[in-house]
Amino acid sequence: MSRIVNILLVEDDLNLGFLLVEFLELKGFAVKLYRDGLTAFTGFQNGHFDFCILDVMLPKMDGFTLAKKMKILNPQIPIIFLTARSLKEDKMKGYEIGVDDYITKPFDEDELFYKITAILNRSHLSKGTSENTFQIGRFQFDFQNQSLEIDGQKRRLTERESTILKFLCLNKNNVIRREQILTAIWGENDYFAGRSLDVFISKLRKYFSPDPSITIENIPKVGFILQD
Incomplete structure (x- = not known):
């Protein structure tokens, strides 16, 4: 992700809310915390957010109602529910609204981080407006057709090779x-x-x-960087 992702977090437990804000900001996100559903919806209407994390049981407006209203304004907005309840009926209701995932309290913060990044990356790769052709040094990479071409010679990539390479291309030099x-x-x-x-x-x-001129450098215990 080349720019900072703005997260709207709604949690009425102030201690948990502050802990999550601190954790997510350390992970590189910008976070705005709200304590009730009504104020959160006003903030959502007036601000720009890339991701929402909602407690289900909220004062003034519950998480289900809030998520439904958010999806009307922005059907593509990714949403994760935080809930102390793990009832099947609750999960089905959320998925019908279009919620992307559930995390049941208590939860591991790293699990939340992995779920956020996975949802964001799937969303980014599936956008119709995202690039599908990339120039990498002397190579031309066509993601949609899973091909890598240089000097008129074309290699067909597997689906997984293509997906990994697109991740690298979208973050080239980072x-x-x-x-x-x-x-x-x-x-x-x-x-x-x-x-x-x-x-x-x-x-x-x-x-x-x-x-x-093309390198895929391994940064130990961190990740990779594609450079050309």
Whole structure:
């Protein structure tokens, strides 16, 4: 993500709200905290937000009503519910509104971070207005057709190779974190998915070997950076 992501957070537990604001800001997000649904909706109408995290049980306007109103104004806005309840009926109601995911309290903050980045990356890759062709050194990469071409010679990439390469291209000359790729593509950030990602990165480096100006640098324990 090349710009700061603005998150609207609605949590009536002030202690938890402040802890989440501090955690998310340390992760590089800009966060605006609201304590009730009505004030949050006014803030949503008047501000610009890329992502919403809503408690379900809120004063003045509950999370379901708030999410529904937000989706009317912006059907594409990603939303995660925080809830102390794990009833199937509640989850079905949220998914019908268009909520992207649920996290049941108490929860691990890293789990929230991985879910946010996975949803944002899926959203970014699926946007019809996003780029699908990229110039990388002497190579032309066509994401939609899964092809990599240099000097008239074309290589067909696998779907996973293409998706990983698009992540790198969208963040060219900037570090993209391993967990962002892993959670968005594999759906998890574990040892085996990590090893698989390393294999795909090695393949991509080999494909780019005809142009020595192109590098995919590994930043240990952080991520990768594509440069040309």
